[in-house]
Amino acid sequence: MFRIAILFGLSAAVIGAHDIITTKITWSKEMSRLVYKRCAMCHRDGGSAFSLMSYEVARPWAKAIKEEVLERRMPPWQAVKGFGEFKNDRGLTQEELEVISDWVEGGAPEGDPQFLPPPPKPAEWLDPASPAGAGQVDIAGGTKIDAPISVVAIRPKSLNKGATVQVVAMRPDGTFAPLVWIYQFNPDFARTYYYQSPVALPAGTEILMSPEGNGTFSLFAVGDSAPARKTRLAR
Numbered sequence: 342m343f344r345i346a347i348l349f350g351l352s353a354a355v356i357g358a359h360d361i362i363t364t365k366i367t368w369s370k371e372m373s374r375l376v377y378k379r380c381a382m383c384h385r386d387g388g389s390a391f392s393l394m395s396y397e398v399a400r401p402w403a404k405a406i407k408e409e410v411l412e413r414r415m416p417p418w419q420a421v422k423g424f425g426e427f428k429n430d431r432g433l434t435q436e437e438l439e440v441i442s443d444w445v446e447g448g449a450p451e452g453d454p455q456f457l458p459p460p461p462k463p464a465e466w467l468d469p470a471s472p473a474g475a476g477q478v479d480i481a482g483g484t485k486i487d488a489p490i491s492v493v494a495i496r497p498k499s500l501n502k503g504a505t506v507q508v509v510a511m512r513p514d515g516t517f518a519p520l521v522w523i524y525q526f527n528p529d530f531a532r533t534y535y536y537q538s539p540v541a542l543p544a545g546t547e548i549l550m551s552p553e554g555n556g557t558f559s560l561f562a563v564g565d566s567a568p569a570r571k572t573r574l575a576r
């Protein structure tokens with residue numbers, strides 16, 4: 342009897358008194374797959390951050406995981422979704438956010454380990470800093486594009502840490518192309534955003550940044566023009 346009481350007391354302490362499981366989402370099924378796909382390239386043994394590769398090591402981080410992803414600090418993609426379409430988009434989808442949120446709120450259960458997926462293969466998180474064969478055009482708010490260019494990617498160049506800034510191209514016909522909207526820039530996680538399809542900017546296009554004065558970006562452009570030579574900073 343005494344022995345049973347001790348055992349019971351121990352396991353209650355380990356599980357935690359208020360972790361009542363109220364979700365069907367489990368680590369073994371949904372969360373492990375999500376973390377392997379979206380977080381493992383950094384959060385693994387030998388990666389750039391602490392490991393989140395097993396239930397045992399991830400469980401203590403549950404609350405922090407929810408907070409980081411809802412605040413959009415993790416994974417560090419830094420571009421607001423829906424503003425510019427990027428083929429290397431690494432931001433979590435709304436559904437993925439809900440899986441994480443439900444799992445954490447529902448008591449972060451493990452589930453049956455027999456459903457665990459095989460461990461992920463090592464994957465590259467960072468795409469090349471600049472696309473091969475593209476010219477580079479550095480832009481600030483007010484920059485005028487003097488010759489037509491076809492923009493394949495954009496990257497923060499010298500952007501203030503913590504800056505939230507929208508970059509838009511205003512074409513001479515009055516149409517706008519959203520280029521990127523950076524949220525709380527962290528230079529440690531600076532990356533190049535590759536457009537789904539090239540963004541055509543005719544001569545006379547003006548770059549608008551809102552708010553202004555936070556720094557510069559680089560556009561990577563292809564086409565028959567030599568953009569770097571034909572573009573000047575307007576201010």
Ligand code: HEC
Nearest residue numbers: 379380382383384389390391402405406409415416417466
């Ligand atoms: C590009 C690499 C990278 C990716 C991808 C990434 N992280 Fe991180 N994460 C980091 C780094 C670096 C830190 C800081 C590590 C440290 O302080 O040891 C961090 C910190 C964290 C923290 C701790 C924050 C704190 O200090 O409280 C959490 C929680 C976290 N990440 C969760 C996630 C989750 C969940 C994912 C996937 C959805 C993810 N991360 C994807 C690199 C990454």
